[in-house]
Amino acid sequence: DVKVTQSSRYLVKRTGEKVFLECVQDMDHENMFWYRQDPGLGLRLIYFSYDVKMKEKGDIPEGYSVSREKKERFSLILESASTNQTSMYLCASRLRGRLNYGYTFGSGTRLTVV
Amino acid sequence: AQSVTQLDSHVSVSEGTPVLLRCNYSSSYSPSLFWYVQHPNKGLQLLLKYTSAATLVKGINGFEAEFKKSETSFHLTKPSAHMSDAAEYFCVVSVRGFKTIFGAGTRLFVKA
Numbered sequence: 314d315v316k317v318t319q320s321s322r323y324l325v326k327r328t329g330e331k332v333f334l335e336c337v338q339d340m341d342h343e344n345m346f347w348y349r350q351d352p353g354l355g356l357r358l359i360y361f362s363y364d365v366k367m368k369e370k371g372d373i374p375e376g377y378s379v380s381r382e383k384k385e386r387f388s389l390i391l392e393s394a395s396t397n398q399t400s401m402y403l404c405a406s407r408l409r410g411r412l413n414y415g416y417t418f419g420s421g422t423r424l425t426v427v
Numbered sequence: 428a429q430s431v432t433q434l435d436s437h438v439s440v441s442e443g444t445p446v447l448l449r450c451n452y453s454s455s456y457s458p459s460l461f462w463y464v465q466h467p468n469k470g471l472q473l474l475l476k477y478t479s480a481a482t483l484v485k486g487i488n489g490f491e492a493e494f495k496k497s498e499t500s501f502h503l504t505k506p507s508a509h510m511s512d513a514a515e516y517f518c519v520v521s522v523r524g525f526k527t528i529f530g531a532g533t534r535l536f537v538k539a
Contacts, residue, residue, distance in 0.1 A: 317470075356517070356529040403470055413459045413478035415519075416527075418470035 316340075319404050319419035326426050332391040334422050336404030343409035345387035346416070347371075347379065350401040362387055363409065394426045429454045431520045433530035441538045446490075446505040448533045450518035453499060460501045461519040462492055465532075471517060477501060488512070513537045 320335035338345065346361040348371075358371030360379040368379050376398060380388040387406075391398055401423050405416040434449040452458060459478045463471040475486025482494045488511075492503045501518060518530040 319470075322468075353531075355531045358526070405471075413476065413521075415459075415461050415463075415473045415476050415521075416471070418463075418472070420470045421468070423468065 317404055317406050317417050317419040319402075319422050321422050322420065324422060324424045326391075326394050326424065328395060328426055330391075330394045330426075332394050332424070332426075334389040334391075334402055334404075334424070336387045336389070336419055337385050338387075338406040338417070339385065340406060340408070340417065341384065342406035342417075343384070344407045345381065346405045346407070347377075347387065347389045348403045348405065349373070350403055350421075356403065359389065391424075394424075396426050398424065399426045400424060429458065429520050429522050429525055429528050431518050431528050431530040433516075433518050433533045435533050436531065437534050437536065439536040439538065440508045442510055443507050446503070446508045446512065446535065448503040448516050448518075448535065450501045450503065450530060451499055452501060452518070452520045454520060454522055456522045456525075459521045460492075460494060461521070462486065462490070462501075462503050463517045463519060465515045465517065467514075474503070474516070508535075508537045510537050510539065 317338045343364045347359040348356045362368045362381040378390045403421050404419040430453040432451045461476045462474040465471045475484045477484050477494045485491045490505045515532045515534045521527045
């Protein structure tokens with residue numbers, strides 16, 4: 314069964330901490346995405362990556378960075394966590410050039426910053 | 428530009444009755460359209476997709492959707508709701524070369 318795995322389901326971090334959210338896919342997908350989901354705001358794209366070592370800003374990149382050193386792994390980094398980054402974070406992947414296949418999502422990481 | 432509007436933020440049905448979740452889209456090009464389902468504290472799961480083949484698309488768990496170009500709609504239906512269908516549903520539009528757009532979501536409640 315193909316999978317996108319997010320390393321943590323729930324995380325609690327302190328304000329100012331550097332936070333790493335990890336996402337691994339086993340489908341050999343080139344494209345990977347990080348979204349955050351908040352009530353009333355829907356899904357908002359933070360960053361995406363077309364391939365290894367490539368990254369593009371999404372709609373809300375401020376306060377975040379990403380790393381894609383290997384094809385299967387896409388990491389989201391909160392440089393200095395703040396309470397307004399408390400959210401559900403969703404990782405997704407997709408085969409390049411295959412918009413009609415849709416995304417495969419991970420189970421999400423619910424991050425609370427205190 | 429692309430956009431997607433889910434016409435109801437909440438829908439409540441009784442178990443065993445039909446489900447209708449409404450989605451309208453706007454696109455200057457031929458879109459791919461998707462419905463995803465999200466159960467509480469879970470990721471999104473693909474229910475079904477339209478990709479310019481058959482206009483009536485069947486998905487998992489008895490759901491189906493009909494692409495109506497003249498009405499720019501892609502409504503999701505199911506003949507008989509089950510308690511396990513209670514979840515949030517997202518309509519999504521993708522066009523090559525443009526950003527994928529997610530609808531705001533429709534929360535489905537199923538009453539016993």
